[in-house]
Amino acid sequence: MEKAVETTRLERFLDSDIWHSFKSNPVAIVSLIVTLIMVLSSAFAPLLAPQDPFDLANIDIMDSSLPPSWMAEGDPRFLFGTDDQGRDILSTIMYGAQISLIVGFASVVFSMVVGISLGLISGYAGGRVDAFIMRVADIQLSFPAILIALLIDGVARGIFEAHLHEQISIYVLIFAIGISGWVQYARTVRGSTLVEKNKEYVQAARVIGIRPITILHRHILPNVMGPVMVIATIHLAIAVITEATLSFLGVGVPPTTPSLGTLIRIGNEYLFSGEWWITIFPGAALLILVLAVNLLGDWLRDAMNPKLR
Amino acid sequence: MELLQINDLKIQFPSRRGTVDAVKGVTLTVKPGEVLGVVGESGAGKSTIGNxxxxxxxxxxxxxxGDVYLKGEQINNLDRDAIRKIRGRRIGMIFQDPLTSLDPLQTIEQQLVETIDLHLKLGAEKSLERAIDLLDQVGIPNPAERIKHYPHQFSGGMRQRVVIALALCAEPEVIIADEPTTALDVSIQAQILELMRRLCREKQVGMLIITHDMGVIADITDRVAVMYRGDLVEEGTTQKILGDPDHPYTKSLISAVPRPDVRLHRFPMVDYIEKEEDRKKDFDISTHWLGQAQDFDAVEGSLVSVENLVMKFISKEALLKKNRQYFTAVDNVSFDIRQGEVFGLVGESGSGKSTVARMICGLYKPASGSVNFGGTDLTKIKSETELDYYRRQMQMIFQDPFSSLNGRMKVMDIVAEPIRFHKLASSNQEVETIVLDLLEHVGLGRAAALRYPHEFSGGQRQRISIARALATRPRFLICDEPTSALDVSIQAQILNLLKDLQEELGLTMLFISHDLPVIRQMCDRVGVMKMGQLVEVSETETLFEAPSAPYTKELLSLMPKLDKLSHSGLEIED
Incomplete structure (x- = not known):
């Protein structure tokens, strides 16, 4: 036998099939780069953006409704033009994408935690617990996700006063989108758990005497995470879209902290008066972000499923 | 002219880690009416040749x-369409798993008649006649009626007969059979081999049979080719290869085959495929960590005894308890295992032997009956912490080395888990020392601790499993088919290891196997199970020399006759 070589996680990753599949897939590479640019530029928006669109001191009403810089009346300071209040569109997109991505990531994490936990319990316990959780999932699946999110938002508006609701609206949104997405995780994890729990390594742990809760998190969880990561990537795109849809409908984040969806809605009103750039650029940003994340998710699904290769 | 001639065939598998030479220049010939066996262990490239x-x-x-000739006609350079016409028509195929070789959505009639009509162009009526005739030849009773059935309505053995009929239906000149009986029970294996051999003779068909099983080779072949890592190391008549092999690999392979007729002290010369790390043999059990389990109560007589064990599985679920239907997997089984002995349970698949083991170690809860360990009825204990005391004393080694280890954990953590859980060591450092020592003890070497299970071969993984089982310092070890997924030389190493450990540590063992020769090598006493019932319990030698139950006699008569195998270099126990 060879000498003891302890491989680090990074070395193992660089030698893995996933990494090789990634390196040989140009679509995946481009998607990852695009996603990273979008995520980083929005995360560091305060540093990178040409203007802080929410600081009234920076905004000059005289700059309002300027077209993109390459057009005849454009101003070189505003690459994608300005809106009706003189805010730089590029900057609002960067700040808006920040809200969109925060809501997207947070709701995915929330869905994952709820879905994985319920899926593990359902799959491992079986019997009545399983039947109950899965029937709840079935019932929820018979409603469109957006309807559930709308319902939760409506209830939250009823419970909280208007100014309080404005403050917590982002959390309500995360909860609403998150809760409407757990079913997929639960079903997938339950399915994998049913397979894993009958494998001999789980039985070996039971013979040792390890308690179910430890078996679930130490043995089963790491072995069911593969498909979960695939769903999570694709779900991120869906969550961003759902947030945009809700904001477009006016029930998402308040207009004072606009997300991409809010920007599209605001711009929509000016579409017919000729100021197309106010809505088209946020729309394009949303499209590119979602497309890149989706392509990444598709690649991950193919790379992790040897049957599709 | 030879029927099938393979000349200097080389097959490569390019991968991103470099090209693997799966077959390195192999030359074989098959004559009409002859059965050529290609034998070797996994990775030898034997199936690759067939494919x-x-x-x-x-x-x-x-x-x-290299080239392949069928009746002097070169076939390895043909295009897809041309080779497809040969496949099935002139070369019939029998694969390992009869379940996946047949289309589950079509009746046998549809599959057979379609194939016959396609190849022989007989017309529907003649084809059906021929199909029924073929089913009759392969020994399916009442073929005219059975032909209307779907594959799932046949048993495994019957299905394999249908597959053979399918392979024969176009009157092929050559049949390639890849592990044709590996998925079948011994009782069926013997019948199928007999059938294949007879058909081969009668129809003057040449057969290339690919197998890892010396029993199959001894039963059916005229000549044998031995493959080792892509090379053909030796070829000759079956009698010569089995009785007087020349090549050291063949010798080692044959010495590793468990004998049904004699009991060996150990298997000799089994280091050819995979070298065992040096085991620390000269240690004093009274001072060693493995011998320090002092808190167990002493036991007189039998350590484990099961009484009237019954296990039922729900075969049809219903909301109300009274409407449920049950299948009885274990029916009123009782036996004792004495302190320090190896007790074997043998039976065909589905006989309930694994279920008994799982009830003893608490994975299944018996429907009724009791499991007594050192006089305590374990089925009555409700508290988990109280059960831990007994769990520590009994551990289990599982069949499949590829699923019995969690692939996300390092070997160190896998083996350390029981020690940490039962708090058998006071510090983390002590745990690590014990694990390294255990790994050395099972012949793996200390370096293994830092690696992940997927970096090891099946045999090495089984050693990790054994180390994990030993980590609670058990006095009772359940081995559930511990070697049935392993190659024969690796099996011999693992059996040697289990024997050594049993002697060194004075373990009591329950050893489960479907393989009678393995049982003979390992066990002191044996219980024979059939359809959930224990039909006989005797001393091993009595069982093999003078069986009392008719079922035992039947099982013994179906064992492959390996009396042709060379006895050189064996230490036979008397």
Whole structure:
């Protein structure tokens, strides 16, 4: 036998099939780069953006409704033009994408935690617990996700006063989108758990005497995470879209902290008066972000499923 | 002229870690009416040869050199359409798993008649006649009626007969059979082999049979080719290869085959495939960590005794308890295992032997009956913490080394888990010392601790499993088919290891196997199970020399006769 070589996680990753599949897939590479640019530029928006669109001191009403810089009346300071209040569109997109991505990531994490936990319990316990959780999932699946999110938002508006609701609206949104997405995780994890729990390594742990809760998190969880990561990537795109849809409908984040969806809605009103750039650029940003994340998710699904290769 | 001639065949599998030479220049011939066996262990390239001949090499595999001739006609350079006409028509195929070789959505009639009509162009009526005739030849009773049935309505053995009929239906000149009986029970294996041999003779068909099983080789072949890592190391008549092999690999392979007729002290010369790390043999059990389990109560007589064990599985679920239907997997089984002995349980698949083991170690809760360990009825204990005391004393080694280890954990953590859980060591450092010591003890070497299970071969993984089982310092070890997924030389190493450990540590063992020769090598007493019932319990030698139950006699008569095998270099126990 060879000498003891302890491989680090990074070395193992660089030698893995996933990494090789990634390196040989140009679509995946481009998607990852695009996603990273979008995520980083929005995360560091305060540093990178040409203007802080929410600081009234920076905004000059005289700059309002300027077209993109390459057009005849454009101003070189505003690459994608300005809106009706003189805010730089590029900057609002960067700040808006920040809200969109925060809501997207947070709701995915929330869905994952709820879905994985319920899926593990359902799959491992079986019997009545399983039947109950899965029937709840079935019932929820018979409603469109957006309807559930709308319902939760409506209830939250009823419970909280208007100014309080404005403050917590982002959390309500995360909860609403998150809760409407757990079913997929639960079903997938339950399915994998049913397979894993009958494998001999789980039985070996039971013979040792390890308690179910430890078996679930130490043995089963790491072995069911593969498909979960695939769903999570694709779900991120869906969550961003759902947030945009809700904001477009006016029930998402308040207009004072606009997300991409809010920007599209605001711009929509000016579409017919000729100021197309106010809505088209946020729309394009949303499209590119979602497309890149989706392509990444598709690649991950193919790379992790040897049957599709 | 030879029927099938393979000349200097080379097959490569390019991968991103470099090209693997799966077959390195192999030359074989098959004559009409002759059965040629290709034997070797996993990775020897034997199946690859079969697949290459019929043009079914899995990508990215490719033929890198050499020719294949069928009746003097070169067939390895044909295009897809041409080889497809030969496949099935002139070369019949029998694969390992009869379940996946047949289309579950079509009746046997549809599959057979379609194939016959396609190849022989007889017309529907004649084809059906021929199909029924074929089923009759392969020994399916009442063929005219059975032909209307779907594959799932046949048992495994019957299904394999249908597959043979399917392979024969176009009157092929050559049949390639890849592990044709591996998925079948011994009782059926013997019948199928007999059938294949007879048909081969009668129809003057040449057969290439690919197998890892010396029993199959001894039963059916005229000549044998021995493969080792892509090379043909030795070829000759079956009698010569089995009785007087020349090549050291063949010698080692044959010495590793468990004998049904004699009991060996140990298997000799089994280090050819995979070297065992040096085991620390000269240690004093009274001072060693493994001998320090002092808190167990002393036991007189039998350590484990099960009484009237019954296990039922729900076969049809219903909301109300009274409407449920049950299948009785274990029916009123009772036996004792004495302190320090190896007790064997043998039976065919589905006989309930694994279920008994799982009830003893608490994975299944018996429907009724009791499991007594050192006089305590374990089925009555409700508290988990109280059960831990007994769990520590009994551990289990599982059948499948590829699923019995959690692939996300390092070997160190896998083996350390029981020690940490039962708090058998006071510090983390002590745990690590114990694990390294255990790994050395099972012949793996300390370096293994830092690696992940997927970096090891099946045999090495089984050693990790054994180390994990030993980590609670058990006095009772359940081995559930511990070697049935392993190659024969690796099996011999693992059996040697288990024997050594049993002697060194004074373990009591329950050893479960479907393989009678293995049972003979390992066990002091044996229980024979059939359809959930224990039909006989005797001393091993009595069982093999003078069985009392008719079922035992039947099982023994179906064991492959390996009396042709060379006895050189064996230490036979008397």
């Amino acid at each position: 290459a001949v019929i043009g079914l090499l899995e990508p990215p595999g490719r033929v890198a050199g």
